[in-house]
Structure formats: structure tokens, C-alpha cells
Amino acid sequence: MGVFKAVSKPFESREKALEAVEIYRGYARRLILGDVSIEDLAITQVLSMDPDDYVVEARQAVAAKHLERAGVRVLPGQAVTYVIAEASGMSKAIPIQLVERHSYRVEPYLRVLKKATYTIMAPILRSLRATMNRI
Numbered sequence: 001m002g003v004f005k006a007v008s009k010p011f012e013s014r015e016k017a018l019e020a021v022e023i024y025r026g027y028a029r030r031l032i033l034g035d036v037s038i039e040d041l042a043i044t045q046v047l048s049m050d051p052d053d054y055v056v057e058a059r060q061a062v063a064a065k066h067l068e069r070a071g072v073r074v075l076p077g078q079a080v081t082y083v084i085a086e087a088s089g090m091s092k093a094i095p096i097q098l099v100e101r102h103s104y105r106v107e108p109y110l111r112v113l114k115k116a117t118y119t120i121m122a123p124i125l126r127s128l129r130a131t132m133n134r135i
Contacts, residue, residue: 014128016124017121017124017125017128020117020120020121021117021121023117024113024114027113028110028113031106031109031110031113032106032110038083038096038099038101038104039096041083041084041109042081042082042083042096043059043081043082043083043084044079044080044081044082045058045059045060045079045080045082046060046077046078046079046080047060047061047064047074047075047076047077047078047079047080048076048077049076050075050076051064051065051068051074052065057092059082059084059092059093060080060082060093062082062092062093063080063081063093063094063095064078064080064095066093066094066095066098067080067095067097067098070095070097070098072097080095081095081096082094082095082096082099083096083099083103083104084104084105084108084109085099085103085105092105
């Protein structure tokens with residue numbers, strides 16, 4: 001994306017920061033309105049152990065247990081693709097094969113989007129701040 005190219009002038013930094021905010025707002029809006037495909041929301045993680053051996057209720061283990069209940073054998077080292085679902089507990093991570101359209105939780109995805117936006121914005125803002133301090 002051209003938004004994230006290096007900038008050399010203070011006004012360009014401001015423009016890039018505003019563009020990045022608009023991109024964030026666009027994706028956040030799509031998430032909130034349900035205008036995102038389940039495939040775009042899917043998270044893939046590899047199981048490091050048998051799903052029943054996880055002490056903490058890791059999402060990939062929860063998703064793997066759903067698959068096992070549906071008759072799919074899941075082994076350590078296997079990748080599990082899931083969506084963060086509306087419900088809590090055992091239903092919080094649903095394998096993509098079993099998920100229903102628009103049954104995802106918006107908040108966790110908004111947090112990931114916010115963190116990604118901050119990661120992109122931080123250098124732009126630092127550059128802008130450094131330029132303003134030199135003026």
C-alpha cells in the first residue's frame with residue numbers, strides 16, 4: 001500500500017497518519033457491520049500437543065476439540081483454523097469448517113485491528129513529532 005511509503009515532509013506525515021486512520025475506520029466499520037468473510041477472519045495455529053493435554057483453554061485446543069467431537073481426528077503438529085465465536089467457554093473458538101456466517105465476536109478482531117494500526121502509526125507519529133520538534 002502506498003500509504004506506508006517513507007515521507008520526507010511534515011505535511012506528508014500528517015497525511016499518511018490520516019490515511020492510516022481512515023483505513024482503520026473502514027475495516028472496523030466492515031467488522032461491526034458483518035461485511036467480512038469468515039475466511040478473512042480465520043486464525044490458523046498449530047497444535048503443540050494433544051488437544052486434551054492443554055492445561056489452559058487455548059483457542060486452538062478448543063477448536064480441535066470441536067473437530068474431534070465432529071468426528072475429525074486431530075494430532076499434535078496439525079494446523080487448526082478457527083474463528084473467534086460469539087459464545088464463551090468451549091464455544092469461543094469454532095473451527096472454520098463448523099462456523100456459521102456472521103457468528104464471530106467483533107471485539108477481539110477490533111483489538112487485533114487496533115494493535116496493527118498502532119504498529120503502523122507509531123513510526124509515522126514519531127517521525128511527525130521529531131519533525132515538529134525541529135521546527
